[in-house]
Amino acid sequence: MSGNKIMKYLVNCLIAIVACGFLFVNDAGALTCETNPGKIPITLGYHGTKVTISGKDLNASDVIIQIHSDLGEEHLKYIGKAGGIFWMKLGNMIFENVPAVYLVYSTKPIHDIIPPETCKELSISFDALRKKAEIKSDLKDLDREKWLNEFLKFKKDKHLYHQESGVVKVDSANHAYTVTIDWPFEAPPGEYYVEVFAIQDGKVVDKAESKIKVERVGIEKTLSHMAFEKPALYGIIAIVVAIVAGFGVGMVFKGGGGH
């Protein structure tokens, strides 16, 4: 019995060693992904920034890079005709299972390098986003396709959704890729996921992941914290600043404005 136990133990150890070995070998040749900067500080003068995403050990001809926030809800108002004459906000529309920010970059137009079905399977591109999204609204006879199109249009208008091809550069000789993107200042503070797909002959052959963190620093952080955690104090400061500024400027102009 004890011999059997020892045997079992040795077999398990052997399996573990082999598995580790495989992982090690695989890791050595795996696609990498680096973002520079990895942390984007929101300072007083912040107006978006350039972000370079690059990697090595690429054994494929094409690359798709997608950046997104967590999936969540977007509460919007739909606009329609009231009384058949006036265009105005008529009701609420909630888009579920959608990211607040979604950016996609590729070496070529996405559908030239990967079939639409694979895109949907791997949740890549706007098509996949359409498939996952759900809409809730008080609107009768909701046309899902029409309102998803409107949603994408709305997000693109706010620079929060963007798709661009031909911008990711592949260096075949060095098995490397790189892209420099304009990070939109409209993207709110938070954590963003960077997913890199290496594509060869219409199939995903490798994948790498990274993260970008956008966070407020300095006065931006202090003010935002105060506005939400100490709103009464924030309100009083806002009023005092306004009154002091108003009277202050009034004093400066005293010379010409007296009796």
Add this chain to the structure above:
Amino acid sequence: MYIYLPIALTSVTLWLVVGLGLLVGLLSGLFGVGGGFLMTPLLMMIGIPPTVAAATDANQIVAASASGTLAHWRLGNVDFKMGLLLLVGGFTGGALGVHVIKVLRATGGADFLIKITYVLMLGIVGTFMFFESLNALKKQKAAAAMTPEQRAEAERKAAEKAKAKKKGWLSSLPFQIYFDKSGVTHSALLPIGLGIFVGVLAAIMGVGGGFLMVPVMIYLLRMPMHVVVGTSLFQIMFTCVEVTFLQSYQNHTVDIILAILLLLGSTIGAQIGTKLGKKLHGDQLKILLAIIVLGVTVKMILGLVLPPSLLLASAGGH
């Protein structure tokens, strides 16, 4: 130079925002309006979320109206007695209006009522002021062409007409008070009642109500134009202090950085506006304000009638 706004979560060009503040402050000093009916749509146009635009606008109006009130007080143009009574009415009306909106939001159709009230009030006020001021300017021209005897006769008739007006039912109301700064006698109930009326409309429309209060003071309270502007600013300052606090406390929508940029421009603009206003005749001022109000009305009507480029919008705002 760009500035990132911590509550609006967007980046703006410094000079553009300061410039907007200057423009609206100028109008504020000239006409005694807070400028909310102009500033909020302008802020939304540069990408500020509607709820933040409306709340922060109230914050910057505190500064512009404080600056304007001080300038007008130095010129002896603030009727504090009248201003306080209007303020009492305005606060009461504001609370009533907020309640009306709450009920309407629950039953639906609030947005429609807001838009229609906005267009109708702006349109009526603008048209009335425009034609009234035009007539006054024409009369002045005619008066200039009269002989001294003809002018004396016309003045006598106008005085008789004004006397007849005073004898109306309003003079029979209790609590009659003489407002020495404005040179008028009214029952205290009248400014309070009018304050309530404007307060209700202002709350429904989500604005300070300066562009409604000014015509009310001119045409219903018969106050002289120069006192109207100072008194209106005094009243607006308090209304906007209340709104700023409530918006900060309840909705977290006041962006202090945006407010500071706007007030940098608006406080200076209000001073320039006040000085410019001294050089213009009352009827010229009224006709200018009427043109601006009518311009905003036309823009709003176009916005309502023309199909928008996007069929989705952020929640909040008008």
